[in-house]
Amino acid sequence: MTEVVRLNAVSKVYGKGQSAVAALREVSVGIPKGTFTAIMGPSGSGKSTFLQCAAGLDLPTAGSVQLGGTELTGMTETALTELRRQRVGFVFQAFNLVSSLTVIENITLPLRLAGVKADGAWLAEIVRRVGLDGRAGHRPAQLSGGQQQRVALARALVTRPEVVFGDEPTGALDTMTAREVLVLLREVVSTLGQTVVMVTHDPVAASYADTALFLADGRIVDSMSMPAAEKVAERMTRLGAWK
Numbered sequence: 082m083t084e085v086v087r088l089n090a091v092s093k094v095y096g097k098g099q100s101a102v103a104a105l106r107e108v109s110v111g112i113p114k115g116t117f118t119a120i121m122g123p124s125g126s127g128k129s130t131f132l133q134c135a136a137g138l139d140l141p142t143a144g145s146v147q148l149g150g151t152e153l154t155g156m157t158e159t160a161l162t163e164l165r166r167q168r169v170g171f172v173f174q175a176f177n178l179v180s181s182l183t184v185i186e187n188i189t190l191p192l193r194l195a196g197v198k199a200d201g202a203w204l205a206e207i208v209r210r211v212g213l214d215g216r217a218g219h220r221p222a223q224l225s226g227g228q229q230q231r232v233a234l235a236r237a238l239v240t241r242p243e244v245v246f247g248d249e250p251t252g253a254l255d256t257m258t259a260r261e262v263l264v265l266l267r268e269v270v271s272t273l274g275q276t277v278v279m280v281t282h283d284p285v286a287a288s289y290a291d292t293a294l295f296l297a298d299g300r301i302v303d304s305m306s307m308p309a310a311e312k313v314a315e316r317m318t319r320l321g322a323w324k
């Protein structure tokens with residue numbers, strides 16, 4: 082199976098000397114194309130650092146990261162910015178929409194930044210899929226939290242990225258709305274073949290993924306396929322996540 086993301090012996094140390102913190106310790110893992118992966122682990126286990134390194138938002142201290150076969154380590158900041166714009170989609174806990182822009186302008190912003198013309202059919206398809214038909218001219222303030230996150234998801238998909246990274250994408254949503262966004266994420270993986278990697282604290286969110294990877298103290302300590310919420314919760318308890 083093709084791997085969209087590959088980390089080889091990735092370590093990340095923040096700070097120097099006495100205050101140095103090893104956030105990732107020789108992490109090696111591959112994310113297969115067209116799969117949904119949840120990154121779980123106790124607070125401080127390295128989840129956000131994993132995502133930052135895998136997405137080219139930060140560079141590891143040691144080891145190598147490949148995205149779609151491109152080696153990220155050693156790339157210039159300009160090249161990394163370009164790669165993130167064109168080949169990666171992001172969905173964060175805070176929706177990060179531009180309040181002065183309409184829904185459709187927010188969705189197409191990555192294309193404008195990359196100087197690429199929108200593919201009308203694809204745009205219509207993703208707007209329909211995320212359930213924003215009829216809302217194209219609204220501004221973010223006129224939308225619910227769930228609708229705003231749908232705009233963010235459409236914006237993440239618009240460039241047809243090789244991978245979409247989510248950092249607690251449902252963290253700011255109520256249970257029902259979170260579930261709707263998770264169903265959508267599941268759908269884009271199952272029906273569009275999109276690769277999604279999502280950091281989450283929530284075992285229910287992880288249960289929408291194909292695989293859950295568990296981080297503890299900067300290492301991947303376990304992996305679970307078809308992760309049922311109860312099993313994930315049990316594993317997290319054993320990792321001391323909810324002491």
Ligand SMILES: Nc1ncnc2c1ncn2[C@@H]1O[C@H](COP(=O)(O)OP(=O)(O)OP(=O)(O)O)[C@@H](O)[C@H]1O
Pocket residue numbers: 095096102103104122123124125126127128129130131
């Ligand atoms: N910029 C930074 N400078 C110094 N230390 C950092 C920095 N970012 C993270 N760390 C440390 O690295 C370790 C891993 O942090 P990280 O944010 O990746 O964990 P996490 O699993 O995402 O945590 P949480 O679930 O609380 O968000 C922690 O000990 C954290 O304090």
